[in-house]
Amino acid sequence: MGIQERKEREKERRRSEITDAAEIIIFANGIEKAKVEDIAEQAELSKATLYLYFHNKEEIYFAISMRGQKIMLDMVEKAILSVTEIRAKILSFLKTMVQFKETYPDYFNAVLYFLTNKIQFEGKNVALHESRMSHEKYLNLWIDLIQKGKQEGVIRTELNEVNTVLLLWMQLMGFLRIYSVIEENLNEMFHIKKENMMNEYFELILQGVVK
Amino acid sequence: MGIQERKEREKERRRSEITDAAEIIIFANGIEKAKVEDIAEQAELSKATLYLYFHNKEEIYFAISMRGQKIMLDMVEKAILSVTEIRAKILSFLKTMVQFKETYPDYFNAVLYFLTNKIQFEGKNVALHESRMSHEKYLNLWIDLIQKGKQEGVIRTELNEVNTVLLLWMQLMGFLRIYSVIEENLNEMFHIKKENMMNEYFELILQGVVK
Amino acid sequence: MGIQERKEREKERRRSEITDAAEIIIFANGIEKAKVEDIAEQAELSKATLYLYFHNKEEIYFAISMRGQKIMLDMVEKAILSVTEIRAKILSFLKTMVQFKETYPDYFNAVLYFLTNKIQFEGKNVALHESRMSHEKYLNLWIDLIQKGKQEGVIRTELNEVNTVLLLWMQLMGFLRIYSVIEENLNEMFHIKKENMMNEYFELILQGVVK
Amino acid sequence: MGIQERKEREKERRRSEITDAAEIIIFANGIEKAKVEDIAEQAELSKATLYLYFHNKEEIYFAISMRGQKIMLDMVEKAILSVTEIRAKILSFLKTMVQFKETYPDYFNAVLYFLTNKIQFEGKNVALHESRMSHEKYLNLWIDLIQKGKQEGVIRTELNEVNTVLLLWMQLMGFLRIYSVIEENLNEMFHIKKENMMNEYFELILQGVVK
DNA sequence: GATGAATGAGATTTCATTCAT
DNA sequence: TATGAATGAAATCTCATTCAT
Numbered sequence: 001m002g003i004q005e006r007k008e009r010e011k012e013r014r015r016s017e018i019t020d021a022a023e024i025i026i027f028a029n030g031i032e033k034a035k036v037e038d039i040a041e042q043a044e045l046s047k048a049t050l051y052l053y054f055h056n057k058e059e060i061y062f063a064i065s066m067r068g069q070k071i072m073l074d075m076v077e078k079a080i081l082s083v084t085e086i087r088a089k090i091l092s093f094l095k096t097m098v099q100f101k102e103t104y105p106d107y108f109n110a111v112l113y114f115l116t117n118k119i120q121f122e123g124k125n126v127a128l129h130e131s132r133m134s135h136e137k138y139l140n141l142w143i144d145l146i147q148k149g150k151q152e153g154v155i156r157t158e159l160n161e162v163n164t165v166l167l168l169w170m171q172l173m174g175f176l177r178i179y180s181v182i183e184e185n186l187n188e189m190f191h192i193k194k195e196n197m198m199n200e201y202f203e204l205i206l207q208g209v210v211k
Numbered sequence: 212m213g214i215q216e217r218k219e220r221e222k223e224r225r226r227s228e229i230t231d232a233a234e235i236i237i238f239a240n241g242i243e244k245a246k247v248e249d250i251a252e253q254a255e256l257s258k259a260t261l262y263l264y265f266h267n268k269e270e271i272y273f274a275i276s277m278r279g280q281k282i283m284l285d286m287v288e289k290a291i292l293s294v295t296e297i298r299a300k301i302l303s304f305l306k307t308m309v310q311f312k313e314t315y316p317d318y319f320n321a322v323l324y325f326l327t328n329k330i331q332f333e334g335k336n337v338a339l340h341e342s343r344m345s346h347e348k349y350l351n352l353w354i355d356l357i358q359k360g361k362q363e364g365v366i367r368t369e370l371n372e373v374n375t376v377l378l379l380w381m382q383l384m385g386f387l388r389i390y391s392v393i394e395e396n397l398n399e400m401f402h403i404k405k406e407n408m409m410n411e412y413f414e415l416i417l418q419g420v421v422k
Numbered sequence: 423m424g425i426q427e428r429k430e431r432e433k434e435r436r437r438s439e440i441t442d443a444a445e446i447i448i449f450a451n452g453i454e455k456a457k458v459e460d461i462a463e464q465a466e467l468s469k470a471t472l473y474l475y476f477h478n479k480e481e482i483y484f485a486i487s488m489r490g491q492k493i494m495l496d497m498v499e500k501a502i503l504s505v506t507e508i509r510a511k512i513l514s515f516l517k518t519m520v521q522f523k524e525t526y527p528d529y530f531n532a533v534l535y536f537l538t539n540k541i542q543f544e545g546k547n548v549a550l551h552e553s554r555m556s557h558e559k560y561l562n563l564w565i566d567l568i569q570k571g572k573q574e575g576v577i578r579t580e581l582n583e584v585n586t587v588l589l590l591w592m593q594l595m596g597f598l599r600i601y602s603v604i605e606e607n608l609n610e611m612f613h614i615k616k617e618n619m620m621n622e623y624f625e626l627i628l629q630g631v632v633k
Numbered sequence: 634m635g636i637q638e639r640k641e642r643e644k645e646r647r648r649s650e651i652t653d654a655a656e657i658i659i660f661a662n663g664i665e666k667a668k669v670e671d672i673a674e675q676a677e678l679s680k681a682t683l684y685l686y687f688h689n690k691e692e693i694y695f696a697i698s699m700r701g702q703k704i705m706l707d708m709v710e711k712a713i714l715s716v717t718e719i720r721a722k723i724l725s726f727l728k729t730m731v732q733f734k735e736t737y738p739d740y741f742n743a744v745l746y747f748l749t750n751k752i753q754f755e756g757k758n759v760a761l762h763e764s765r766m767s768h769e770k771y772l773n774l775w776i777d778l779i780q781k782g783k784q785e786g787v788i789r790t791e792l793n794e795v796n797t798v799l800l801l802w803m804q805l806m807g808f809l810r811i812y813s814v815i816e817e818n819l820n821e822m823f824h825i826k827k828e829n830m831m832n833e834y835f836e837l838i839l840q841g842v843v844k
Numbered sequence: 845g846a847t848g849a850a851t852g853a854g855a856t857t858t859c860a861t862t863c864a865t
Numbered sequence: 866t867a868t869g870a871a872t873g874a875a876a877t878c879t880c881a882t883t884c885a886t
Contacts, residue, residue, distance in 0.1 A: 051882070595811055603749060
């Protein structure tokens with residue numbers, strides 16, 4: 001039994017090493033430009049070996065994305081728990097997500113990549129599934145939050161909990177995705193300052209959820 | 212002088228014909244699976260000729276995206292003008308966008324493809340630039356709208372016009388992008404009905420903007 | 423009738439202009455690298471127009487080759503007539519050919535190109551034919567020369583006139599062709615000085631022909 | 634250490650197999666008409682694989698040329714060694730070369746192709762270099778021959794050994810090149826019989842070298 | 845497991861030549 | 866006649882993925 005486990009652990013370590021290497025390569029120029037060849041070289045393995053640990057290039061990127069998601073969710077959890085008031089929690093959540101995007105832009109891109117592209121692993125939207133798994137434990141946290149908010153009369157009672165949580169996430173993620181594409185051109189094209197836009201955006205969302 | 216123009220027009224027509232052909236091929240199986248060969252055949256042109264009009268496959272897809280954007284903007288314009296009340300206008304906008312997505316899912320994907328991917332044509336984010344151009348004429352329409360809304364006391368006066376317009380667009384587009392990816396799994400995974408989610412989403416947004 | 427002629431003359435002039443342009447382009451980088459496009463541009467004509475005057479790229483090069491051949495034959499004729507003694511004539515011929523090669527290396531290449539490649543214009547070895555034509559008048563000159571040489575007892579009497587002339591030409595041309603390819607590497611590879619080689623070569627040939 | 638070698642040998646074998654296939658295709662219709670596609674098919678390999686072993690079509694042809702050269706040199710060596718007398722040796726050499734051209738016209742063309750065209754592989758005249766390499770071992774054989782000839786008083790003592798060898802080769806190769814182009818038209822145009830010409834040519838050369 | 849070699853399937857490029865006006 | 870546009874036919878390149886050892 002122990003052998004099995006060791007094998008398992010070693011396999012996991014290898015996957016992790018490959019993922020490390022992939023991060024270096026992919027973060028350098030984006031997923032499109034990253035060559036499996038280069039990742040292999042960075043990992044000091046042959047291309048073929050990568051395929052023993054991952055089915056394809058996208059799956060490697062997905063591993064990276066999962067790392068990012070983990071970081072993101074941890075940050076968010078910490079942020080929510082750091083304040084007590086509902087409104088503050090939500091605001092904290094919003095700000096933390098932006099912070100995540102700015103602190104780990106590459107992870108952010110990875111996470112969003114799988115959220116904004118229909119990637120099929122062997123016909124199933126695995127991305128969604130695994131992602132769902134990892135969200136699971138946070139989901140309840142959120143639902144509790146919203147419920148409490150409703151009871152306290154801070155959150156509009158018409159809102160369905162699950163719906164609201166999902167909407168908040170989707171909305172924010174989608175917004176940030178487009179934002180990150182446009183970002184650099186915002187000032188030049190629309191004479192808009194990032195900070196102003198962000199603050200106003202937070203306002204908009206809070207206004208929508210909070211009474 | 213007229214010759215120059217005619218030439219220009221013919222060139223434009225050719226590009227348009229190629230784009231027609233490309234739509235058929237690309238919409239059938241997506242950009243990834245579409246072969247330049249097939250597009251050429253559909254256009255009854257040689258591959259080499261395509262490359263006289265477009266630098267690469269992606270540029271063809273971008274031409275499609277621009278068409279989609281045009282349709283989208285026209286639909287939105289019409290929608291906004293068809294009702295008088297501010298709140299109704301915004302709601303109409305939201306619904307129209309959803310309608311665009313459902314009526315022209317392929318155009319929608321094309322538009323979003325370039326909005327959620329940093330595509331570089333020869334180093335420049337042409338997509339963004341051209342896209343901006345085509346938005347130009349609608350921007351004022353929107354700004355007027357928001358201004359009037361503020362005067363009428365319907366829209367929160369704290370909001371900056373341009374910011375608000377952009378936020379609304381980005382938010383909605385981003386949301387729809389993610390939504391379209393998750394869509395099919397919504398019910399299965401979260402026991403959520405599309406319609407409910409959409410309606411609640413609209414509420415959320417209106418609540419954010421409208422007093 | 424005059425119109426016909428003028429037309430003819432104009433056509434000839436055009437061909438000549440194109441040939442001028444072609445020389446500039448082809449001499450710059452060789453026939454392989456020369457693009458019809460570039461020749462056309464140099465001639466300030468469109469590509470398609472070139473094809474009104476020449477059947478294909480090679481034919482243009484052939485026109486150049488014919489120019490070269492003319493220069494070459496003139497040089498040789500002059501050289502032969504400039505001295506009286508048979509042996510001197512032949513030596514003069516050999517030296518002149520070398521001189522032609524060094525003075526007009528590009529023309530030399532053009533001439534040799536059609537002599538060392540089986541070029542077929544519409545199935546016939548036109549090159550050979552036209553070339554033959556232009557040699558015609560020199561041929562007799564040579565044959566006379568050899569005959570006289572034989573009578574004077576300077577040239578070995580076993581030799582057939584036509585054969586000898588042809589052999590001399592072929593031998594020399596072929597030799598020079600290879601020589602011009604190897605030339606630059608001669609010293610480096612075999613520690614051989616050009617001049618020595620040439621002189622010895624001349625000796626070799628004279629020895630073969632002259633008693 | 635053995636692994637390195639085996640790899641090397643296998644690589645060489647592959648190159649050789651490809652060269653085999655290329656011979657079939659190229660010899661059938663000439664280098665110009667030969668398609669890489671067809672060579673690949675003949676080799677039962679994919680086009681991409683060919684490009685792992687050769688940079689381009691010409692390089693494949695060069696490999697063929699090198700084979701031809703080897704055959705040629707072997708034939709010549711054997712020919713020279715098969716007779717004892719110097720004059721006979723040289724005559725044997727001349728005849729053997731003609732025999733090579735007639736027995737392996739395709740190899741002959743390949744060899745001449747690179748001898749009468751300045752082919753540049755990535756800027757270097759590799760052809761010349763590799764070709765030189767393979768001549769190396771024969772060079773001394775020749776030099777000995779000439780030296781002995783001079784001692785025996787059969788070969789003109791004025792002649793420098795290396796020069797003479799080179800001259801003989803270049804002269805003959807160049808001659809044969811042109812001869813092979815003109816060959817078919819010889820009788821028609823000049824009423825000359827091949828055999829006569831050849832014999833006279835041999836005479837000419839011998840006369841030049843031999844006392 | 846690990847890997848070097850091979851592959852498949854297209855994209856892109858290249859150009860001499862031809863077509864339509 | 867002249868030409869801009871188009872074509873055909875390959876060559877070459879690109880790379881994720883697979884095969885054979």
